[in-house]
Amino acid sequence: MLKEIICAGFGGQGIITTGILISYCAFETGSQFTWYPSYGAEMRGGTANCTIKISDEEIASPLAKDIDILIAMNGPAIDKFESSLRPGGYLFVNSSLITDRVYRNDVNVIEVDTAALAEEANNPKGANIAMIGALIKKTGIMTFEGCSDAIEKYFTEHGKAKFNEANQAALKIGYNKF
Amino acid sequence: MAEKAIMKGNEALAEAALRAGCRFFSGYPITPQTEVLEYLSWRMSEVGGELIQTEDELTGLHMLIGASLAGSRVLSTSAGPGFALFHEGISYICGCEIPAVLVDVQRVGGACGGISASQGDYEEVTHGGGNGDSQYVVLTPASVQEEVDMMKEAYEIAEKYRNPVVILTDAIIGQMMEGITLPDFADIDIDKFDYTYKELKDGEDGIQRGGYPGQGFPAYAAHMGAKYKAMKEAEQRWENIEVSDADVVCVAYGISSRVCKEAVRKARAKGIKLGLIRLITAWPFPEKAFAEINPDCKGLLAVEMSIKGQMVPDIKLATKCNMPVYGYFSLDVVPDADVVVETAEKIIAGTCEEV
Structure with a gap:
């Protein structure tokens, strides 16, 4: 089953990393995936997005047409991508930044207070990982154990093993909240 | 390792x-x-x-x-x-x-x-x-x-x-x-x-x-x-997918060939006999791949992200201009598998213009 995910927000919010982490989770749990960035004149404070496709089968284009899951870390992400969500799709909203908006009523809207969850996990930089916890719980696209192992492996391989405990805490809190 | x-x-x-x-x-x-x-x-x-x-x-x-x-x-x-x-x-x-x-x-x-x-x-x-x-x-x-x-x-x-x-x-x-x-x-x-x-040995002049x-x-x-x-x-290299009974065969390479592969799956599910020749070498152009096509094939569909359809002359030479060639050229956007299928349907219906 093909899942098309777009992850979007401000540059500096960990958008590209969030997409890479979701890709790692897919890879480590035995799925095929593609990850494709928005590239060009991207900068801190500007907008950034990446597209992840996950499937049991070969994936054709890495670009998304009908989005199954939108992870919106800021308001402009919703402006840009909400209309491309397929009916019945999932809209994960970073409610720490985005409030008082009216959403489409044919999609599942999940408001995630990522900053509060990160604080609860005592991991101020873990907002995006808490979001991944919420994502896998609500959509069931991957197992918690598989993602937990993959995220630990990713940070260990990238010389950031000292953050493993805090990152696992953020993942678990995001997962358990929903 | x-x-x-x-x-x-x-x-x-x-x-x-x-x-x-x-x-x-x-x-x-x-x-x-x-x-x-x-x-x-x-x-x-x-x-x-x-x-x-x-x-x-x-x-x-x-x-x-x-x-x-x-x-x-x-x-x-x-x-x-x-x-x-x-x-x-x-x-x-x-x-x-x-x-x-x-x-x-x-x-x-x-x-x-x-x-x-x-x-x-x-x-x-x-x-x-x-x-x-x-x-x-x-x-x-x-x-x-x-x-x-x-x-x-x-x-x-x-x-x-x-x-x-x-x-x-x-x-x-x-x-x-x-x-x-x-x-x-x-x-x-x-x-x-x-x-x-290499390092010179005694008596060598290095010329x-x-x-x-x-x-x-x-x-x-x-x-x-x-x-x-x-x-x-x-050195001709290619990958042929479902070409032997195809009514239309896509010709593509790189990112466009991935889309065509998806188009073949989508078309076959609808009963449309679409095939694909994926170039793995652009030179030498894989002329041998074309020998495997259904001889009653109605046309070849070049799918490429360009303006002119740059593969077309090579395709015509490989087939000695014996088969009509059509094109879907998307320049700066990745081709759409659904458009590939629609174009194949038009070719079969005889309503598509040759390139």
Whole structure:
């Protein structure tokens, strides 16, 4: 089953990393995936997005047409991508930044207070990982154990093993909240 | 050791070059190929090789010549505007029979163009060559894994024929990440060829006697002609998907071929007999692939991210103009599988215009 995910927000919010982490989770749990960035004149404070496709089968284009899951870390992400969500799709909203908006009523809207969850996990930089916890719980696209192992492996391989405990805490809190 | 990894196409290609034994890179960054230099700028020194960011692509290409003649496996990469500057050096490399691997990560447009994806360099790379009958094998990867696998293959072909090999890829394959398996590091003896520069022994004068000095152009022409003919015969590569009963056969390479593969699945599910010839080499053009097509096929559909449909003349030659050719050319957006299927339906219905 093909899942098309777009992850979007401000540059500096960990958008590209969030997409890479979701890709790692897919890879480590035995799925095929593609990850494709928005590239060009991207900068801190500007907008950034990446597209992840996950499937049991070969994936054709890495670009998304009908989005199954939108992870919106800021308001402009919703402006840009909400209309491309397929009916019945999932809209994960970073409610720490985005409030008082009216959403489409044919999609599942999940408001995630990522900053509060990160604080609860005592991991101020873990907002995006808490979001991944919420994502896998609500959509069931991957197992918690598989993602937990993959995220630990990713940070260990990238010389950031000292953050493993805090990152696992953020993942678990995001997962358990929903 | 062979290992699993997640990498961008550009980085995977760079790592694969090192694992294939490349120890010299000279070139210049350009979007969407910059990650190759960025990656090699730290990684090359870890494996004991040299990376030089030259003042332009022209110098980058000419520096390769010295390193290759010293026996090293060499690499330079660019996008279309920089590849345009490669051609003078390519002619030199072909004419002097020097192995080298070059890469074009295609981007859109003529002149400086733009940085988004396209497949507009097919003619430039495949038929552009350089002055004086230069020709080389052009490999066209369609996945990050193929970027890896083709690097080793490219060096083997380059050394087999003492000729450059070009990997023609695009911004999408270069920028995307996929899961891959990286091969082991190859152990390359830089003194394995008799024509490369070596430390002088007592009594040797060091004068190079490679190539055809003093024999004149007739001997050179016969030699090069036989070599290009051998390459054309032996190096055609392709992947045929459901062509033997097809009413319409797509012809595509790189990112467009992935979309066509999806289109074949979608069409077959609707009962439309669509097939695909995926080019794995753009030169030699895989003429042999066309012999496997259903003889009653109603038409060939070239799918390419270009304006002109640059593969079309090659397709017509491969079929000796015996089959109608149609086109879906999307320039700077990845072709849409549903449009491929719709176009195939129009071809079958007889309402599509030939190119």
